[in-house]
Amino acid sequence: MSVLRVGHRPGRDPRLTTHVALAARAFGARRMFLHPADDRLAETIASVARRWGGEFAVVPVDDWKSLVRSFPGAVVHLTMYGLPLATSLPRIARHAKVLLVVGGAKVPPELYRSATYNVAVGHQPHSEVAAVAVTLERLLGLPRPVRSGEAPQRIVPSARGKKVVGARRHR
Amino acid sequence: MSVLRVGHRPGRDPRLTTHVALAARAFGARRMFLHPADDRLAETIASVARRWGGEFAVVPVDDWKSLVRSFPGAVVHLTMYGLPLATSLPRIARHAKVLLVVGGAKVPPELYRSATYNVAVGHQPHSEVAAVAVTLERLLGLPRPVRSGEAPQRIVPSARGKKVVGARRHR
Numbered sequence: 001m002s003v004l005r006v007g008h009r010p011g012r013d014p015r016l017t018t019h020v021a022l023a024a025r026a027f028g029a030r031r032m033f034l035h036p037a038d039d040r041l042a043e044t045i046a047s048v049a050r051r052w053g054g055e056f057a058v059v060p061v062d063d064w065k066s067l068v069r070s071f072p073g074a075v076v077h078l079t080m081y082g083l084p085l086a087t088s089l090p091r092i093a094r095h096a097k098v099l100l101v102v103g104g105a106k107v108p109p110e111l112y113r114s115a116t117y118n119v120a121v122g123h124q125p126h127s128e129v130a131a132v133a134v135t136l137e138r139l140l141g142l143p144r145p146v147r148s149g150e151a152p153q154r155i156v157p158s159a160r161g162k163k164v165v166g167a168r169r170h171r
Numbered sequence: 172m173s174v175l176r177v178g179h180r181p182g183r184d185p186r187l188t189t190h191v192a193l194a195a196r197a198f199g200a201r202r203m204f205l206h207p208a209d210d211r212l213a214e215t216i217a218s219v220a221r222r223w224g225g226e227f228a229v230v231p232v233d234d235w236k237s238l239v240r241s242f243p244g245a246v247v248h249l250t251m252y253g254l255p256l257a258t259s260l261p262r263i264a265r266h267a268k269v270l271l272v273v274g275g276a277k278v279p280p281e282l283y284r285s286a287t288y289n290v291a292v293g294h295q296p297h298s299e300v301a302a303v304a305v306t307l308e309r310l311l312g313l314p315r316p317v318r319s320g321e322a323p324q325r326i327v328p329s330a331r332g333k334k335v336v337g338a339r340r341h342r
Contacts, residue, residue: 015187016186022295022297023300023301025297026293026298027305052295052296080326081335082328083330084315084316084328085313086313109332113331118330122198122313123326124196124314125193125197126193126194126196126198127194127197129190129194129298129300130197130301133300133301134198134304134305134308137305137309138308142293143292143295145291146294154294155252155294155295157252157291158252158289159253159254159289160284161283162252162283
């Protein structure tokens with residue numbers, strides 16, 4: 001399961017695209033392809049992965065159209081104009097490899113044609129962060145707490161307050 | 172179902188908090204309480220609701236602690252340090268009224284004590300947008316397409332391209 005974010009605007013969108021990447025990672029994607037590249041954002045996410053574990057990485061992409069065309073699986077374009085996620089899920093789940101694509105402010109019309117599925121997570125204006133998180137959650141389920149030894153630092157779920165194991169003191 | 176966003180930084184977070192509000196609206200919340208107030212953001216969301224229908228509004232809150240203390244239902248603080256959402260859901264769903272609370276960069280420790288439940292949508296750094304969307308989706312289900320006549324403009328789900336009914340040409 002991978003995510004492709006197109007139309008990123010470095011310098012304008014860093015926090016929003018960072019949230020897309022963090023949601024992709026937290027909800028079980030392996031990587032987020034990013035066009036155009038943003039080294040600083042990729043390093044922010046790499047530092048999260050170093051501390052919190054896992055293999056997730058932000059991968060810069062020059063030619064996203066070629067990535068979409070050659071992707072060996074389902075290309076799922078998340079757009080509020082698409083077909084309902086609820087009815088599309090069974091078909092998407094049949095594919096071994098899935099690439100979820102989210103656009104920025106202006107989505108190139110070509111994406112609507114080249115995607116395997118155009119899918120709406122609700123037909124209202126919302127958020128690419130929400131769309132990625134909810135789609136991954138519906139495909140993979142809710143993430144489970146990390147087990148001991150799986151990451152340099154991890155959270156111990158607690159009813160009140162914060163419990164982190166393995167964290168360095170000055171984060 | 173309502174959302175409370177605390178620790179908003181007007182001027183720094185407008186897009187991210189806008190996405191929290193849009194996700195709250197799209198996934199079925201009635202309102203988002205916002206502290207501190209942000210008139211411009213509230214107006215952005217009001218204009219979305221005027222065009223796309225529904226009663227959702229951003230409500231400014233001066234004293235969020237009092238809102239949390241006096242809320243007549245479950246106050247669910249979404250934090251990566253809390254108990255797993257999967258195991259908390261049945262208890263949350265028993266309450267007729269639910270207030271989902273998301274913090275900003277610095278969450279006041281008091282919130283951990285005054286919340287009815289501290290709940291983690293995955294125990295990894297991710298996004299308040301994702302947390303709100305996924306929690307609402309797990310409580311209320313995926314949003315359905317709007318029916319004819321329910322809103323000034325609405326999307327007709329389509330496999331390719333964009334179909335909007337009732338939209339003015341120059342949006």
